[in-house]
Amino acid sequence: MEPTEHNAEAMLKAAEKVGTAVRTRVPQERPLYVGMGVTILLIGLAVDLNNAGGVASLVGATAAAVALAITVGTNVPYLRRYRQVRTRSTPHWLEWALGLWSALALFVLGNLLDGTVGFSFTLGGIVGAVPFLLWAQRLRRTP
Template sequence: MLQGASGVESAVRARAPQEHPLYFATGLVFVLAGLIFDITGNAGSGGAAVALTVAWVLLVGVMVATHIPYWRRYRQVRKRSTPKWVEWTLAAWGVAALFVLGILLDGSIGYAFALGGVVGAVPSLLWAERLRRTT
């Protein structure tokens, strides 16, 4: 019976909700949001507004596609390795880096918002990698 327990434990771990896709998607959203701001900010046309809207809908779709299944499974399993304060800190850092660097460096370098998006995404991506390696 004890020999079969490790197989059961592996099966339960495999079906447990994974957190690392959440943080990878969050980092991806920050990078893409910075690129969208830079690319469409210079175009100034109606087509750019449509492209921006479509891109934002796709980004929200990425976030929903990764977060909703996790939250559903999390309610069943109730296993979470990331404290809420870390999650809020990563989100606040990403938003602050995106907009502060984008606004401060706008006009002095070409892709200021993209740089802000990359700087904002790095902690989320590093956290996702840490979570991926520990599971």
């Protein structure tokens, strides 16, 4: 039995469906960076609210707990599948640079503006979160 054009087309369509299914199940890096950006922002807010005292401290502690939950919720599922499926596309030096930038922005900017701006650590959290969110946007646009 000779392969026909119809059989070849059916085989190519079946292979394309399998490829699409595999690509959709590949762990995405983008949620990691969105989660870290939101975490940095919530940590800055938590520090400001904890400095305010009273009920705001409870809200700040809740924000810190939510930040931790977001980090764990985005990283643990990715790491479980990451070891089995593929390597990450983000270079390690960039991850270190993003982490260093966010820590410096959060604590240096927060301490420098403390007393002059009401929510200085939140502002530092926003400045620290922006590079994570921009990198997540870049990962979303790359195939």
